[in-house]
Amino acid sequence: MSNSDADRLPVELSHISKRFGATQALDDVSVTIRPGQVHSIVGENGAGKSTLGKIIAGVYSPDDGDLLIDGDPVRHWNPGTAQTAGIAMIAQELALVPDLTVAENVYLGAERHRLGFLKRGLNERFAALDAEVGFGLNPRALVRDLRIADQQKTEILRSLARNANVIVMDEPTSSLTAHEMGQLETLMRSLSERGCSIIYVSHFLDSVLRVSDTVTVMRDGRHIMTVPAEDVGKRDLVTAMLGRELDQAFPDRTEAPEPGDVPLLKVSNLATDTGVKDMSFEVHRGEIVGLLGLVGSGRSECLRALIGVDAITGGTVEVKGFDRTGAPPHRMISEGVFLVPEDRHKDGLVLERSVRENIALSSLAARATSGIVRTSAEIGTARELADSLEIRPLDIERPVGQFSGGNQQKALLAKALAAKPDLVILDEPTRGVDVGAKRTIYDLISRLAADGYGVLLISSEHEEIMELAHRAYLVAGGRTIDHIEPSESTMENVLFRLFHVASGEEPAA
Ligand SMILES: Nc1ncnc2c1ncn2[C@@H]1O[C@H](COP(=O)(O)OP(=O)(O)OP(=O)(O)O)[C@@H](O)[C@H]1O
Ligand SMILES: [Mg+2]
CATH class of the missing domain: 3.40.50.300 (P-loop containing nucleotide triphosphate hydrolases)
Known part of the structure; x- marks a missing residue:
């Protein structure tokens, strides 16, 4: 790596703020991403991690502050210009085209050819790319038929096919097995050795500490610290994330129930x-x-x-x-009998509807006998459930899609409980749930059992x-x-x- 390369700063966030309505998602955040580093971002649900990633990837524009790419402040930043500048994002909520094949999804939009032209040699090129990372995906499989872990791998290949030099990975491992997570970590290391910067958002702190050069901790939209990974342990990270000890x-x-x-x-x-x-x-x-x-x-x-x-x-x-x-x-x-599904978007929640409406949808079945839906009771139930699950912000009229990933998971649980199963x-x-909220869900599971x-x-x-x-x-x-x-x-x-x-x-x- 030449000197000028080492001095290069692929991404700099300088005093970035971003607000959604009443929520201050990012508050005066400054972070520098260095070339060839794996830089992790950790924090509780709703800390602002995905928002930060989306600003880098051009999905959102900041209200305040500057985004610098290779030292220059960006103008007209959007997903297209970000991609041209070599930035790719694997979003927390996957964005693949279900009716296209794996290979088509990987190369879609990567090159300025019509898909018909692109199809020739597509599977061969795919095979070479896939072999490099060892995922073993079938290029001809339709994405709609893949389990989530394989969809995540497809997203990862998609960013590799774009020769990105900055890749934002927003919880890419959330449904991978331990073995697959290991593969991904190896891949992140080898990409970073080639000079690529990886911004890794994850709740798996062990993985974060294994793979990162640098770790940034966020809390309530604010930057708490950025430290070399070798200088911190899991406990330090958890304490910084929560602002207290867990x-x-x-x-x-x-206690196990009496059998019989x-x-x-x-x-x-x-x-x-x-x-x-x-x-x-x-x-x-x-x-x-x-x-x-x-x-x-x-x-x-x-x-x-x-x-x-x-x-x-x-x-x-x-x-x-x-x-x-x-x-x-x-x-x-x-x-x-009520199933809380794994894929909260496909099977679980209507994103445009509020938490209350989502909860009401499931309890409709339970109430069908009474023939009427009582809205005030509905509001009461929804508020109680949202409160006991610590959904943040505690606003049951807000569309589910506007909550952070982990809080959507809590909404899904609320919906199940409303059906009184x-x-x-x-x-x-x-x-996708953070350490603090995990404990809330574990407590809830225990309480459910204790309640019969x-x-x-x-x-x-x-x-x-x-x-x-x-x-x-x-x-x-x-x-x-x-x-x-x-x-x-x-x-x-x-x-x-x-x-x-x-x-x-x-x-x-
Ligand atoms: N499109 C949106 N509209 C309204 N509010 C939003 C939107 N996107 C994010 N927010 C809010 O901004 C805050 C930060 O959300 P963000 O998704 O960045 O959190 P996160 O750190 O990625 O959390 P998680 O670990 O749960 O994924 C949250 O309070 C969230 O509800
Ligand atoms: Mg997120």
């Missing part, structure tokens, strides 16, 4: 065409039950089938002792299940292979078994 990551495990009576949910030998081969498990009142498995083990597919979204080809689903195999989703809701199924409930709800928990952060669940089933290759009491097992044991079954070294049945 007592403990997990609440005490609630009819289970809330009993799934026996479930099979589907989507990859579920033979899954059996039950959940009782007052119980938190986890499904432990690697991505692709069939957990989400199992949930989709049991709530009636996908067809069941074998086995049975019983709710409170009655056979409900194949009942459609609205029926399962009225039977008291007996059994809450949580698929990745803390995805059944909770079925799916999480790629296995620690969550190990710390919260009374019982957990190990899932691999579409089958439940064993069940354990997390309090009497270790994460090492569990992961060891899951990896061995996944790699075929232990028989699945």
Whole structure:
């Protein structure tokens, strides 16, 4: 790297402020991004991380302050000019075209050719790019058919195809497995060695500390500190993010309920065409039950089938002792089974509608018998739920799309609880949620169980299940292979078994 290169400053934010209505999203923030560095931005939900990234990428323009690219203040900054200047962003909320293939999405708009022309050699060029990073994506697959982790990988390839020299990655790892996260970290390091600057927004502080050169902490729209990663530990970051010390990551495990009576949910030998081969498990009142498995083990597919979204080809689903195999989703809701989905945008929330309206949409089913929707009661419920989940800002009339990612996740939980279910199924409930808010959600899960709800928990952060669940089933290759009491097992044991079954070294049945 030449001297002038080392002196170059790809991105400088100088006294940047940005306001949305009454919310001061960024307040006099100054940060310098150096060439060839991985620079992480951490902070609680709503701290302003995504807003900062979007200003760099030309999505928003600041109200005040200057953005300098390679030393020059920008004018007419928008996503197009930002891209021309070599800046790419992998947004927190993915922006792919569902009806195009993976390869088409990767190269779409990257070159000024018509897609028809571009198609020749597309898959070959894609293969070369993909091989470089080792994702192993199928270029011909339609994006609509991909699971979220693969959509995220597609977004990453998209920015690489643009030869960007600054890449903003806004929570790119939120649904990747530990292995995939490792791959991405290796990729970030190799990009930075080539001189590319990476702005990495993540709630995974271990990953942040492994991969970063520099870390910036934000709180309430303000810049708190920028430090070399080697000078700080996780605790320092958490304290700076929260402005106080976090007592403990997990609440005490609630007492397991007395076994005996009819289970809330009993799934026996479930099979589907989507990859579920033979899954059996039950959940009782007052119980938190986890499904432990690697991505692709069939957990989400199992949930989709049991709530009636996908067809069941074998086995049975019983709710409170009655056979409900194949009942459609609205029926399962009225039977008291409510799924909080993994993909909050596709399956969960109407972004243009307010928190109150989103909550009302789900409780409509619960109230259908009364025939009328009482708005004042609705407001009361919504406010209570939003308050107990610490949704910030606490404004239930604000459209969901205007909340930060983590607060949208809380809105989704509020929506589930408003339906007054007996059994809450949580698929990745803390995805994109910060350490403080995670604790809020863990407390809520414990409280649900203590109040007699059944909770079925799916999480790629296995620690969550190990710390919260009374019982957990190990899932691999579409089958439940064993069940354990997390309090009497270790994460090492569990992961060891899951990896061995996944790699075929232990028989699945
Ligand atoms: N388009 C918008 N309209 C109104 N308010 C917004 C908009 N975008 C962001 N905000 C508000 O600005 C603040 C900062 O949001 P931002 O999305 O930058 O947070 P974040 O740090 O990325 O949080 P998270 O970790 O939850 O993703 C929040 O209070 C949010 O509600
Ligand atoms: Mg964000």
